[in-house]
Amino acid sequence: MAAKKKPAKPKARTTTKKPVKAKTPAKAKKPAKAKKAAPEASQFATADGGPWGKCFLPRTNGERRYWLVKSEPETFSWNDLLASPSQTTRWDGVRNFAARNFLRDGMRVGDPVFFYHSSSEPPCIVGQCAVSHAAYPDPTAFDPAHPGFDESSSPANPTWFVVDLRAVEPLAHPVTLARMKQTKALSRMALLRIGRLSVTPVTKAEWDAILALSRG
DNA sequence: GCCAACGTTGGC
DNA sequence: GCCAACGTTGGC
Numbered sequence: 001m002a003a004k005k006k007p008a009k010p011k012a013r014t015t016t017k018k019p020v021k022a023k024t025p026a027k028a029k030k031p032a033k034a035k036k037a038a039p040e041a042s043q044f045a046t047a048d049g050g051p052w053g054k055c056f057l058p059r060t061n062g063e064r065r066y067w068l069v070k071s072e073p074e075t076f077s078w079n080d081l082l083a084s085p086s087q088t089t090r091w092d093g094v095r096n097f098a099a100r101n102f103l104r105d106g107m108r109v110g111d112p113v114f115f116y117h118s119s120s121e122p123p124c125i126v127g128q129c130a131v132s133h134a135a136y137p138d139p140t141a142f143d144p145a146h147p148g149f150d151e152s153s154s155p156a157n158p159t160w161f162v163v164d165l166r167a168v169e170p171l172a173h174p175v176t177l178a179r180m181k182q183t184k185a186l187s188r189m190a191l192l193r194i195g196r197l198s199v200t201p202v203t204k205a206e207w208d209a210i211l212a213l214s215r216g
Numbered sequence: 217g218c219c220a221a222c223g224t225t226g227g228c
Numbered sequence: 229g230c231c232a233a234c235g236t237t238g239g240c
Contacts, residue, residue, distance in 0.1 A: 070238095072238090096223080097223090098223095118237085118238060118239085119237085119238060119239080123238080123239070177239075194221090194222090195221080195237080195238065195239075196221070196222070196223090196236080196237045196238065197237095198237090
């Protein structure tokens with residue numbers, strides 16, 4: 001996600017939907033085609049959860065997990081988040097099962113989340129936010145007039161979910177994708193391995209490495 | 217604008 | 229269940 005939106009198509013961006021559009025982090029939705037049943041996606045749906053299966057394991061008391069959401073700034077930027085009421089937005093528009101699973105089954109209130117600008121020059125992480133409300137059904141999927149409409153999702157049996165994200169603080173210096181690619185400690189980062197996913201997990205070590213880059 | 221990496225769809 | 233065609237994302 002977070003990618004909120006972009007120009008004309010709905011992307012899934014994120015959040016907000018409010019006045020503007022909603023973008024979503026990631027993918028966009030597609031205009032409704034009718035999908036049918038909904039396969040659970042691939043590499044993330046393996047029995048052991050795939051390479052990022054730990055994201056879904058039970059937590060120890062007070063354990064935090066770290067995430068990254070993407071948004072195209074033309075659709076929904078970090079500044080748009082800051083300008084939102086309570087600097088909080090609903091991260092809607094996620095229409096990818098792997099991203100949905102991280103969002104719905106992995107994220108918990110209080111988890112730190114990096115905010116990444118995709119399709120920007122340069123693509124980079126620009127801020128930190130936090131999960132302020134755990135997953136709930138994405139209302140944009142229920143609205144036939146919304147580009148994120150998906151007839152496979154209903155209130156009784158929702159396919160797509162959102163979380164609420166609240167801004168915490170901008171990075172002192174944005175950390176570009178190019179810089180992340182040059183950083184050894186980030187070589188296994190989900191963002192770099194599956195670049196098209198709008199919601200990805202970040203390890204504590206990766207989180208700290210990125211913050212260190214943002215200060216330097 | 218190109219293209220790589222994937223997800224989705226649908227025939228078989 | 230396989231696979232080819234197609235669509236989307238998003239970096240470059």
